[in-house]
Amino acid sequence: MALSGMRGLSVFISDIRNCQNKEQERLRVDKELGNVRTRFKNEKGLSPYEKKKYVWKMLYIYMLGYDVDFGHMEAVSLISAPKYPEKQVGYIVTACLLNENHDFLRLAINTVRNDIIGRNETFQCLALTMVGNIGGREFAESLAPDVQKLLISSSCRPLVRKKAALCLLRLFRKNPDVVNVDGWADRMAQLLDERDLGVLTSSMSLLVALVSNNHEAYWSCLPKCVKTLERLARNQDIPQEYTYYGIPSPWLQVKTMRALQYFPTIEDPNTRRSLFEVLQRILMGTDVVKNVNKNNASHAVLFEALALVMHLDAEKEMMSQCVALLGKFIAVREPNIRYLGLENMTRMLLVTDVQDIIKRHQAQIITSLKDPDISIRRRALDLLYGMCDVTNAKDIVEELLQYLSTAEFTMREELSLKAAILAEKFAPDLSWYVDVILQLIDKAGDFVSDDIWFRVVQFVTNNEDLQPYAAAKAREYLDKPAIHETMVKVSAYLLGEFGHLLARRPACSPKEIFSVIHEKLPTVSPSTIPILLSTYAKILMHTQPPDPELQNQIWAIFNKYESCIDAEIQQRAVEYIALSRKGAALMDILAEMPKFPERQSSLIKKADTEVDTAEQSALKLRTQQQTSSALVVTDQRPANGTPLSSSTQLTLVKVPSMSSTADHNLAEQGLSHENGTLSKVDPQPPSADLLGDLLGPLAIEGPPSTDVQSQQTIVSGLEDVPNTIEAAAIVPFGEQTNSVQPIGNIAERFHALCLKDSGVLYEDPYIQIGIKAEWRAHHGRLVLFLGNKNTSPLVSVQAIILPPSHLKMELSLVPETIPPRAQVQCPLEVVNLRPSRDVAVLDFSYKFGNNMINVKLRLPAVLNKFFQPIAVTAEEFFPQWRSLSGPPLKLQEVVRGVRPMPLLDMANLLNSFRLIVCPGLDPNPNNLVASTTFYSESTRAMLCLVRIETDPADRSQLRMTVASGEPALTYELKEFMKEQLVNIPTAAAPVPQPTSPAAAATDPGAMLAGLL
Known part of the structure; x- marks a missing residue:
């Protein structure tokens, strides 16, 4: 019988391995689950051995990734079996299939406790292992005292005690009250005197959890931890089985140093000296070798030692030694070691005395900025930002500007912000600062926030000596054939205010300045036009004596915008044309702006806060939104039933x-349909890349939180x-x-x-x-x-x-x-x-x-059920697109993990969302532009525009920009499309259709009859 049972399990495993495809495997698994389910229905006729056999099969099926939603009671019942084979299966399968909150576990608590307090060590180990894996609060309250007795018992073998320590760790994490601080501190110190390294390692894991919760109660353990480190560092009485590639128990070393970092100081000079001797030995004895496993173990110990050195605020000599060691690590070929080296150098910048030493490795850090691994590039950027001061700011900022043109667009916003902050904080002179910011705008205008160019204007306005230089640089950039809109803004403002200072320079007459600025007008968005109109009025004011030809040109522009739909543009045009006819009064009204009051830079404020990633911002916004929690996790268990035939009539x-x-x-x-028509604005001639503003910041802005109103x-x-x-x-x-x-x-x-x-x-x-x-x-x-x-x-x-x-x-x-x-x-x-x-x-x-x-x-x-597809032409699309200038009305995100598909399939997918793809709007054939109208009681008809940029070389990622006139709608549409694109196989699943389409089409009530 035993032979046939084992043969049955072996045959089943062989059948699974011989399946040609996933469908065959599923059929075989369903057949076996049906057989097991049938046998379990007659549980009284099953012997413990047969029950064990079928439970083993259930575990194997579960390990293959299939849901096993029955047989849990049979598995739990095996825990109480008197023989080891059945009891072992019960414990293993229960630990795998059930979680800590499962009702069936309550039935086993008494059996588990009997095994723990019994005299059979094998049963004790099985029980402790299961509780250590899935024990919850109920287990903690019932079993913690018995587990503690095992741990401190002198009669138990080390095998049992180390499992008891890990089991108690699990129970403490679930319910910290089970460990009485007053009575356990001395016992914990006694456990650290243990000579068996297995028990000591498990006890140290327990200590880390205890001191993280309350370090003050465990001061007596601190010298014991230092003695343990001394023993390991000197390789005293360390069994061979606990030596890993010549390193004495690296796991215990790491845990011990982790525990020491929870104590704020070490007051005893002898203990402190002993600890630093150990740390010195670790720092001196670690190097990069060819064996990867040894590297991993030795560097785990080393970097934990570095963290402890920083925590203890060691002497400058040891800090210097740490920096020198890290300097070697950031130059090795192994990327993991380089990453850790850069990360720990950044942490060491908190110790101000070592900043000069870190500067010696500046060249190597800049090299890491060009590393193929983006995570290393990010750490190098953080380190350069942290180590920058007046002495090296020029070199570092120039490197950042050079790197900006080749950096991934996911990094460019953070890179631009940090370069601007460093230029402002450590500029050797203001002309260099102006040069840096203008270069920044020129190279990465999409990623430069308005705060950056506002700050340039403040500096130039407040420093008269800087004004001619800034105006001349702005004039140079305007000669470029294609510049970013932010550059148009800052150049127009500077030339409007200070362009008259350049009158004696070539190509800087008022007429020429007006001409070169006016060339940019057709390419800018409505938000920039008011700045240009102000510049024209300033040019008109500074042109003395008046130039009739220039005056008529500017007046014609003002007349054109007097009827503009944009209130801001219309108001400026009307006021400027009225003011320009007042003669000398114009000089007083449009005089130069006064100096700005001195205040803290908004960029410096940003320097004190971490730049959020897109994922962090999205998470914040979701928590700020309405608190409805009606999202339900659906059951995805495999189907076991079969539908009725289509001939069945209802x-x-x-x-x-x-x-x-x-x-x-x-x-x-x-x-x-009239409610959803597009609002018309004056059409502008298209520029070379009317969709260029899609390369804007990747920060995800979301809708404001709304009050939740309960609906009956x-x-x-x-x-x-x-x-x-x-x-x-x-x-x-x-x-x-x-x-x-x-x-x-x-x-x-x-x-x-x-x-x-x-x-x-x-x-x-x-x-x-x-x-x-x-x-x-x-x-x-x-x-x-x-x-x-x-x-x-x-x-x-x-x-x-x-x-x-x-x-x-x-x-x-x-x-x-x-x-x-x-x-x-x-x-x-x-x-x-x-x-x-x-x-x-x-x-x-x-x-x-x-x-x-x-x-x-x-x-x-x-969401998409309330869409009505609407096709837009280029004359309708571009004014709307430009009017939605940025967050929160226009959001952009890079979406990864998309199932690769041809562009035509992606267009069909968008159509299934009720978004209509508009061909010919995007000059790039690898991109898609789509539109729709969204309806709700609050927004009525709201136009939505979408652009998707794909990379032919990597179809698994794309960049998506969504725009609408409502912040909440923009955010929800972006997140909805991202969910659908990442889950395309699920989203594109075929819909079960009626077997009698004609009947269902003519009579909605007959639809289900056809389905059945």
Whole structure:
């Protein structure tokens, strides 16, 4: 019997390995799971050995990546088996399949405790290992005293005690109260006298957790830790099995130094001297060798020693030695060591005395700025920024400017900001500062914030000697054929204020300055035009005696913009043309700007805060948004059921709607197409790259937080709707204990319905829930088709809608009983209040026989359902695109992890989101431009524009820019598209369609009948 059992397991493993593809493997696994499930139903007839065999198979299937949602009780029951083989399987499989909150674990607590306090060391080890892996608060409260007794027991073998230490560590992390500080500090110190390195290493792990929580109670352990380090450094009494590539127990060394870093100081001079001798030995004895494993171990010890040296604020001589050692590391070929060297040098900058020593390695650090690994380049940038001062600022900033032209655009914003801050803090003279900022704008204008050029204007305005030089440099940049819009702004401002100081220089007459600035007008966005109009007025004021030709040209421009739709532009044009006719009064009104008051630079303020990454910013914005938590994790377990044949016919039970005028109201409230038309502005001649401003900063700006207003849901059959609707909507599917398994993948069905308007939302052996939807502006009407597939009625039927705060939803009456082979229609009215990606949830339950089934299903009333595709022409697109100048109305992000696909497939995917791709708008054939109109009660019709830039050499990443007139809409649309693009295989799953398309098309009520 034993032989046949082992043969069965071996045959199953062989069958799995011989499968030709994933589908064959799934079929074989499903067959085996069905067999195991059948055997477990007759559990009384199973011997402990047979139960062990089937549980082993379950573990193997789980290790292959399949969900095993049954047999947990059988695995737990093996823990109480009297023999080791069965008990071992019980402990191993329970630790793998269950988590600390599983209800079945409570049944095993007494058995586990009996094994721990028993005399069988093997059983003790099994129990301690399992508790150390998955023990929760209940285990901590029940078992902690017994585990502590094992740990300090002198009669237990080291094998048991080291497992007890790790087990107690787990229990302490789950409930710190289980370790009494007053009674445990002395015992912890005694444990550090242990000669067995296994017990000592485990005890040190426990000590690290204890001192991180409360170091003051464990001062008596500090000298013991130093003695342990001395023992290891001198290789005293270290068994061979604890020596790793000649290094005495590197794991214990690292843990000991980590524990010492939680103590603020070491007051005893003898202990401090002994510790520094050990650290000196580690620093002197570590070098880079060819063996990778030895390198990893020795450098783990070394870098922990460096951290301890910095923590203890060692003498300057030792600090210098550390910097010299790191200087060798940043020059080696191994990238991991270079990274750690740069990172620790940056940390050492906190110790001001070593800054001069770090400067000796400046050339090597600059070389690291060109490393192929971006993580090393980032650490090199941080280090250069931290080590910069007046003596080396010029060299470092010039290197940063040179690197800027080749740096990845994910780094350019941070790089630009740091270069600007360093130039301002450590400029040897102001003319050099002006040169640096103008170069910065010229090379990376998209990544230069307005704060940077505002600061240049302040410096130039407040320093008269600098004004002619700054105006001359601005004039030079305007001669370039293509310059960034930020350069146009700063140059126009400087020449308007100080251009008259250049009158005697060649090509700097007022007419020539006006001509070269006016050439840039057609290429700029509406936000820049007011600055240019102010410059024209200043030029007119400084032209004495007046030039009639120049005056007429400028007046014609003012006249043109007197009727501009932009209020700012219109007001300036009207006021300037009126002022320019007042003669001498113009000189007083448009005199030079006064000096700015001295105040702290906004850039220096930024220097005190870390520059957020796009991911961090997005996370912050999501937490600031509405607090609706109606996003539900769906069950993705493999289907075990089969649908009924298409020939099965259902009778139709009609349920009256809550409002007889619902359809009429929906039609009445729908917006006409005129509401979504584009607003017209004066068209501008297109520039060489009208989409160039897409290379803007990658900082993700989000919508302001909005107040969450609770929305009532009218549900028939229930008199009291719970107040905690949103809380109820986040119950994870993994904790549902339904005995009925769904047919098909629920998540795939939901994602498919996000792109289609009809299909099956959920199906199990007893019921099928279909959906057919119609969407008009910000209104929607869904019909839920509840079909009973059996010859017996479904009773206790309940349906509750759990809406997010941005949707107003009303469900019609749902009958408590669905007759045999009948279908029920339940209309659901939806109104979209504002943009959001949160999802409504259908909490559906029914009873069939003795089975009570409850499922929570996401409803496909998602963001893109309220889109209406609209094609735009170049004359309509570019004025709108330019008017949305930047965050929070225009957001940009690099999206990685996209499934590579041809550009045509990506265009089709966008079309399925109800975004229409507009060909010919982008001159780059590898890019896509799309548009749509979004409807909600708060925004009404809002135009949305999208541009996607792809790299033919790497289709797994793209850069996406989204723009609209509403910050919340821009952010939600960007995040929605990113989720869909990263999860394309799921999002593009086929939608189950009716087997009788003609019938379903002619009669919505017959859709489910065709599906069944």
